[in-house]
Amino acid sequence: MQLQIIATVDAVILTIDGGALKVVLHERPNDPFQGMAALPGGYIREDEDKNAEDAMRRVLSDKAGLSGFYLEQLATYSGPDRDPRGWSISVAYLALVPADQLKIDKSKAALFPVDDLPALPFDHGRILHDAVQRLRGKGAYSTLPASLLSKTFTLSEMHAAYEVALGMQIDASSFRRKVLALNILKDRAEMRQDGNKRPAKTYALKEGVTTFNRTLGAT
Amino acid sequence: MQLQIIATVDAVILTIDGGALKVVLHERPNDPFQGMAALPGGYIREDEDKNAEDAMRRVLSDKAGLSGFYLEQLATYSGPDRDPRGWSISVAYLALVPADQLKIDKSKAALFPVDDLPALPFDHGRILHDAVQRLRGKGAYSTLPASLLSKTFTLSEMHAAYEVALGMQIDASSFRRKVLALNILKDRAEMRQDGNKRPAKTYALKEGVTTFNRTLGAT
DNA sequence: TCAATAGTGTCTGTCAGACATTATTAC
């Protein structure tokens, strides 16, 4: 009843770069669609991976040197046609990484704006679409977009991250008021931005990604 | 690199029965944990299933005679220990079914209140917990809980379904106001409830499950 | 002084929960 099945993991790594939401695409080194830009991924290794998320972290560590970033399961895609090698099942993950933590080997990978993408192999276009949807949907009422920032950040940076992540403008005054009222941030010290201009307070998330009822933008 | 992997699907079938949220558990007919109550599930068959959701629908049709209900992918669970047969991967689904559409063969399956469950095999306890979380979370700002009702329903029934699905009390007046303002329902005809008492208007969802920004209960 | 960003204050309309009130049925 049970034939050979291809079990893989794929990552949608999103980051903010140059004021735009971008995704990391790897140039495929091996056979199916060799040379094409695609989501980074790899096989699940039953002999060493404790589960799919473990496999995903291993792949991201090996391929991109990433660790300590935000990772959540997105969805699972399967079928006989999505991979030319045969019936396959792929567990896709959403990874959010601050731009300064991304060390991209430019000969192998590059950042692409999510609203201006090349054609993608497999069903990676669909997966990427779902990932952005997840960020936009869940981001409005959670601290998800803050995962795109360094550990400490100013409210202006946080505000900008939400605007980029959610793809909409958000009133700065309301944003500050709501964020502070939610009591999800801990105070830090002073820190000056960009060089000149008035310095801004810095904050950090009290806990990891949390969800709340109020929305921080969206209508 | 790729050993034999066990690929399955599992369903958390939720319904409202006797004013409580309940789940369908099957008595396992075969070997691992034979005789225990567990989530209904089965193997993915690469030769006949177009994808995991297809497999899930086949299993639910075969085991429970279900069709035409709401089904969404929940998450995927994997690892070497969750199934004694070996490294397994299971795509779990959340199914919402109106009670009157559930035809349960009492010798094989039964309804259990989600807050009073027996011990479950595999990681089914975790899966079930995640499913209820999904319903409670997404249900507050979507028409998900309406999938627990027949195609046509009164506002009182819808209100009651939301209270059970979300596990909280919701002000009836606010609920009506909000639901009607969202413009997600189409009018039907009259219909009397329970027998006596004032008859109520009936409604149906305009579209399938939709999401909105306002919440229909929750704070 | 100006320019630029950080941060506060205030106004107004919308909408939530709460709860009172009316409507419609069976008996």
Added chain:
DNA sequence: GTAATAATGTCTGACAGACACTATTGA
């Protein structure tokens, strides 16, 4: 009439967006 549920109306406080205003820096 009463009992029970369906449906509407009204009041009040909370909070959103909008936007004016002040604060703090470098040059």
